[in-house]
Amino acid sequence: MARETTQSIQPVAFHLIEAGLDHPLVAMRFPDEWRAPLQQLAMLSSERGSERPSSFRIQSLNAAIAAFTPQLFVSPGQAYRSDDPWLIATEEIRPDKILRIVRAWLAEHYSARSELAEAYDTAFEAIRDEDLVWEPFQLSPNQEPSENNTARVDSLGYAALPAFVANALVKRDVRIQVGPQECRLVRVPVAQDRAELQTWPPVYVESENGRRGAYSYVIGISLQTLAGVPRPRIHLTYGVRRWRLDPLRTPDRLFLPGKEGRTVYLRHPQALTGVPQSSHFTRAVIDGVFVGENQRVPVWRDARGGDSQPDWCCAART
Numbered sequence: 354m355a356r357e358t359t360q361s362i363q364p365v366a367f368h369l370i371e372a373g374l375d376h377p378l379v380a381m382r383f384p385d386e387w388r389a390p391l392q393q394l395a396m397l398s399s400e401r402g403s404e405r406p407s408s409f410r411i412q413s414l415n416a417a418i419a420a421f422t423p424q425l426f427v428s429p430g431q432a433y434r435s436d437d438p439w440l441i442a443t444e445e446i447r448p449d450k451i452l453r454i455v456r457a458w459l460a461e462h463y464s465a466r467s468e469l470a471e472a473y474d475t476a477f478e479a480i481r482d483e484d485l486v487w488e489p490f491q492l493s494p495n496q497e498p499s500e501n502n503t504a505r506v507d508s509l510g511y512a513a514l515p516a517f518v519a520n521a522l523v524k525r526d527v528r529i530q531v532g533p534q535e536c537r538l539v540r541v542p543v544a545q546d547r548a549e550l551q552t553w554p555p556v557y558v559e560s561e562n563g564r565r566g567a568y569s570y571v572i573g574i575s576l577q578t579l580a581g582v583p584r585p586r587i588h589l590t591y592g593v594r595r596w597r598l599d600p601l602r603t604p605d606r607l608f609l610p611g612k613e614g615r616t617v618y619l620r621h622p623q624a625l626t627g628v629p630q631s632s633h634f635t636r637a638v639i640d641g642v643f644v645g646e647n648q649r650v651p652v653w654r655d656a657r658g659g660d661s662q663p664d665w666c667c668a669a670r671t
Contacts, residue, residue: 366577368585378442379445380489381441381442382437386481387484390480392409417454420633426520451485492513503581506578511576523550542635546575550574555568556568566598572589573592574588602651614638616637617638620633
């Protein structure tokens with residue numbers, strides 16, 4: 354018997370209407386006062402003899418902030434330049450809330466190393482909530498085109514405009530029919546120049562041999578330009594993310610790749626740090642580490658899953 358299917362049109366590209374982007378936002382620059390002490394910590398903790406310049410772990414800090422602050426509009430920036438926005442949000446987040454996350458991240462990465470004690474104390478005291486200042490911010494997608502009439506977009510636009518579309522879909526509680534159920538859309542972390550949504554919760558299916566599986570639909574959102582076209586376009590891609598249902602660990606075996614680890618998506622089921630429950634997932638990796646000749650144990654590659662693991666909504670990707 355043939356399965357019933359629903360025929361629908363999937364949009365793959367469209368232009369943004371300028372009037373629809375009149376949405377008040379706020380932005381924050383990375384405090385210059387924080388750079389030197391954090392850079393010093395990174396230098397002291399780097400491997401000796403390394404020729405690469407040391408930099409503090411801005412990506413893991415950004416991921417922690419994004420996981421606990423649903424008001425963030427785009428994933429935090431790299432903060433290499435003091436005049437570029439670091440955080441862009443739909444509303445101001447209390448600086449003391451951001452400071453709590455930053456100090457927790459700092460303690461997780463550096464407080465346990467005795468040789469870093471002095472530099473850690475200096476950095477801990479240097480980061481203050483009065484250094485965190487919000488300013489009004491406005492999206493400007495339609496700039497004057499280049500000489501060949503191609504749309505001109507600054508680097509921030511490639512991250513901010515896809516995020517605008519993703520946030521609008523989440524805020525409007527758009528549902529997608531996935532198999533027998535309607536699923537909400539949630540944000541998941543990706544590279545800086547795009548946004549990504551996935552359906553949640555997963556849809557569970559059973560194959561003919563009785564084996565259960567789970568999956569989510571994934572929507573990738575990016576900003577593209579075409580030669581000779583004066584307006585940028587939003588492009589959409591579609592895919593499927595399959596979730597692992599089998600245990601990663603049994604009493605006598607650990608099912609983790611040797612080098613790549615296993616990507617895990619995390620979202621806390623309740624509100625934290627005085628803000629609403631996040632519509633964003635964060636992402637971490639579990640590695641299998643040898644503790645003896647023949648025994649491996651799971652270890653979080655980063656600090657986000659660590660102590661809070663029992664309270665997190667956790668899904669491992671296949």
